[in-house]
Amino acid sequence: MARKKYQEIAEHFELLVLSGKLKPGDRLPAERQIMEDFDAGRSSVREALFSLQRQGLLTSRPGAVPRVSTPTVDGIFAELSGSMRHYMNRPEGLREMQDARALLEIGLARRAAKMASEEDIEKLQRALEANRSARDLDSFVRTDIAFHLEIARVSKNPVFESLNAALSDWLKDQRIKSSAANTSFESVVEQHQRILDAIREKNVEKAADAMDRHLSEVARKYWQAVLNQN
Amino acid sequence: MARKKYQEIAEHFELLVLSGKLKPGDRLPAERQIMEDFDAGRSSVREALFSLQRQGLLTSRPGAVPRVSTPTVDGIFAELSGSMRHYMNRPEGLREMQDARALLEIGLARRAAKMASEEDIEKLQRALEANRSARDLDSFVRTDIAFHLEIARVSKNPVFESLNAALSDWLKDQRIKSSAANTSFESVVEQHQRILDAIREKNVEKAADAMDRHLSEVARKYWQAVLNQN
DNA sequence: CTGCTAAACTTGTAAGACCAAATAGTCAGG
DNA sequence: CCTGACTATTTGGTCTTACAAGTTTAGCAG
Numbered sequence A, B: 001m002a003r004k005k006y007q008e009i010a011e012h013f014e015l016l017v018l019s020g021k022l023k024p025g026d027r028l029p030a031e032r033q034i035m036e037d038f039d040a041g042r043s044s045v046r047e048a049l050f051s052l053q054r055q056g057l058l059t060s061r062p063g064a065v066p067r068v069s070t071p072t073v074d075g076i077f078a079e080l081s082g083s084m085r086h087y088m089n090r091p092e093g094l095r096e097m098q099d100a101r102a103l104l105e106i107g108l109a110r111r112a113a114k115m116a117s118e119e120d121i122e123k124l125q126r127a128l129e130a131n132r133s134a135r136d137l138d139s140f141v142r143t144d145i146a147f148h149l150e151i152a153r154v155s156k157n158p159v160f161e162s163l164n165a166a167l168s169d170w171l172k173d174q175r176i177k178s179s180a181a182n183t184s185f186e187s188v189v190e191q192h193q194r195i196l197d198a199i200r201e202k203n204v205e206k207a208a209d210a211m212d213r214h215l216s217e218v219a220r221k222y223w224q225a226v227l228n229q230n
Numbered sequence C: 001c002t003g004c005t006a007a008a009c010t011t012g013t014a015a016g017a018c019c020a021a022a023t024a025g026t027c028a029g030g
Numbered sequence D: 001c002c003t004g005a006c007t008a009t010t011t012g013g014t015c016t017t018a019c020a021a022g023t024t025t026a027g028c029a030g
Helices: A005-018 A031-038 A042-054 A073-087 A091-115 A118-132 A137-153 A158-170 A172-181 A186-200 A204-229 B005-018 B031-038 B042-054 B073-087 B091-115 B118-132 B137-154 B158-170 B172-181 B186-200 B204-229
Strands: none
Touching (some): A005 A042, A073 A091, A091 A137, A091 A204, A118 A186, A137 A186, B031 B042, B091 B204, B118 B137, B137 B158, B158 B172
């Protein structure tokens, strides 16, 4: 028994899916059927399906036959949550992710300035207003995240949207700490305003620069808050 | 039984790790011990540990008690391989990832132009030479990937390095097809040369532009090749 | 005290059984 | 003929048991 039985089964279906013989939405054979086909026990089949499920290739609900799933970027990044959080537990890792987020968001700001439609700008304006009128920390952070997400949406690429949302979620703590360190939310809103202004003017460099400064400032405030805590 | 048992167990240890009560390298309780603590069967415990393992929070070898692991970005992105490949099976998904890669690589080119040291540029030069002297498709693709990775390394952030490597891997097929479609590798090398020139001149905009054109060209060639295949 | 061997322990793999929940097919009533 | 409730089937989730394979440890011999 060189190869493990459950790996054999998992690989078999993985190949079927990746080669296109099984398309998203297709039904898989029943568990008991697979058992017979591979001459395996139930636990082997279950471990194989469990593995594929964790990889996002299948979805299975109780009572229904498992189906090949159409993976969403949201789901894909959700897989990372655990290990990402673990990674960012080290200050070094958190710094790296802040840096990575900066590259992403600056690029997104650039794109937004380049290609934002009238409608996009209206949405951004509304998001900014909501951010400005936030009174408590919780709603401030929420509208803050929403504003950044709206910038990501301008690019019309679900990957950016989900990546932005995921990063916002992972770095939420940072946002909370740095916002709480501010005596008022005004300066952050002002920075958001500058970004939106640049986008409205279709001034790419200005938008990138404004976003850069904004993120640097947020990160600075965060590390300051961390220092004060110790 | 609202929450599934294995999820409950997984969450428990996830919290222990994330809160720092369990540090990397620490031993976890034995499976039998966990069984008793949670009044669960062995399969539930195993599924929980399996899930945590997939998330990269712990490693377990046969015979030895599982240990909390220090997650690497490489490992984190490796988790995604399966679902990413599935996602990019759809032409739409592939296009989105190409687009996302473009934003990343253009940003990296920008940074490289901004902050490349003499040493970095020497490394880039060597990588380019290797790319230029490649004779067969396989070594050409390999040196191509290496050149892009070298650009990512300039930023001195492991996240970019691993992300770049992961994307290169996922989009390898694209590179192969578009390279094979070229009668010669010359034009690609020339585009690489232009990028390196811009970095050497510390001309940020020119570097970004050169990278943009390069990636657009590669993508164009790829879709052309796909069309010809049908 | 040191080094080796063997027992004890732990995980990996596998089979099979049970229950609750959800689906799907069937049959009775309108 | 259509509709709705009921039953049979199928699944996921869980537990138990068993053996194989690797690791740790403890004791014994030198």
